[in-house]
Amino acid sequence: MLEIKNLKAGIEGKEILKGLDLTINPGEVHAIMGPNGSGKSTLANVLAGRPKYEVTGGSVLFEGKDLLELPTEERAREGVFLAMQYPVEIPGVNNIYFLKAALNAMRKHHGLEELDAMEFLQLAREKMKVVELDKAFMNRGVNEGFSGGEKKRNEIFQMAVLDPKLAILDETDSGLDIDALRIVAEGVNTLRTEHHSVLVITHYQRLLRYLVPDYVHVLANGRIVKSGGKELAEELEQKGYDWIDEEAGAATGAGVA
């Protein structure tokens, strides 16, 4: 589904990803962990196509298509969804109107009929239950006046409505209390099928207790330096990232020598 090869990217002339390889197959949940500044958010933003991030090398194929060639909205329509670390507040743009426009743009892209207001509301109500968001949120401005936890739940709600093939969660767990964390994880879990893949980007292991990954990767200095099963996350929790840095440093040193 997603095939990243030797991806190099950065921001404002500074290279942050220095040759990243990652393959995600349909139905798999991958977690990327790593210390601050290792390039986790850069990866998420590059995949979603955020302006300002420059790709300087490598390739990203999504279902065989060159993802990096597509504008942001087309990546979304193809089925890539980024749950953002810092969802923006957009006063004046109605939450539900916006989401309906998004879903219908996606349906149109796939040659499906657009949903009318009633059909959409029915779908939205159903999905809101998943993340335990109150109906009142639907008619507010996008994220307007939402608490941190509500914003993250709104991300998952949008994800549930848009039903992406690949969901990327960029530190969705940061700033969440345990209840919100559980709700978010359950929301994501309801979307897990053999056709849906998830890439969880996180600093901590706690989200992974509820949202159990198939694979865990450690990102350090812009590269994946270690991969393993879910037990790797526990190891990182206990030992921190220092030992990884040492291993990575040693590996790089060996390469140079």
Place this chain on the structure above:
Amino acid sequence: MSAVVTTELRERAAETFAKLGWPTTRIEEWRYTNLARLQKIAWRTDDAVAAIDSPASLAEQAAMELVFVNGRHVRTTGSIATASGSVAEAATAPQDGLTIADWERNAMVALNTANAQDGARIHIPGGVVAEGFIHLLFIGRADGTDNIWSHPRNVITVGANAQVKIVETYVGSGSYFTNHVTEIVAEESAVVDHYKVECESLSAYHVGNVFIRQERGANVTSRTFAIGGAIARNETHVVLNGEGTSVTLDGLFFGSGTQHLDTRTVIDHVQPHCESLELYKGVLDQNARGVFDGLIIVRPGAVKTVSKQTNRNLLLSETAIVDSKPNLEIHNNDVKCNHGSTIGQIDEEALFYLRSRGVGENEARSLLIFAFASEIADRIAIEPVREQIRRALFRAMPERLPERRGGTR
């Protein structure tokens, strides 16, 4: 209740205009707006007007609608009657000695006074709460000619404890010039909700002067929407002449192409314990230019004044311009006044957020522009008028966006 414009007043106003001349950019209040183009045209009034149907008509929704074409009254539908007769009629105003419009110093008001044509004469007797709203529709038409001007003059008096909602709409086709004056006197504890919707033809010229005088405890809201016109100048002058009055002045100017949309407001706090709240927003695309010049004067005796003035602008292209000039003139220390002005572009973070959910770039931009503008549009308390403005904004947007992309990338 027929009103007569005295020949003498017309003559004096004509003399004043001859003395003042057309405003030039050498005058501080006209620094950003050049009327030289208008000055060169041999204007004439239209003497053969006929009633026409306009999509801007709100005859079905309004309690009463008066329609004017090129400065002449052509139709009245509906009525609001009281014991003393209809509250509104078409008339040629003003009467000498009764006008609150400053024709002695304001050249364009002098020009209007000298040439005053039909307008609405509205009088809400004391204690009367007018149901619904009164719509004044002014249609400019220049079929095959481009030197028709009109000088509508509206005079509105709202008696003590009376209430009324009034909407002025200016629309048209072709190149013509509307120079209107509207006078509103709100007597003690009157409540007035006033809207001015300027949707003139994109090749028309519009100068409008609204004068508001409020007596003790009167509460006036006046909102101005400037969407049309090649050059449009919208002035609102408010005198808070009684204690405890409150005025809300809001506005939106929304221009593209080479439109020039100029807003000037003057709020004069004369008496103590008055409040003025002002929020004007500007959206400018392509090569359009917007001006906000807001003056708040607080007189020595106007203690306990509360005043807040805000102007926010959104520029959609690198060639759009806005001049924002908030101005406070405070002559006593016992006041709470603040003013602020911002000029910004589309929020790139918000744009990315919308696009990342699959909304196309053009639609996402439209949504954000509309969100910015709707803060003002949503304040319109009259639903059909709010809908009309929303439609006008929607109509304006998709046409503008593809051009903008080509022009600024």
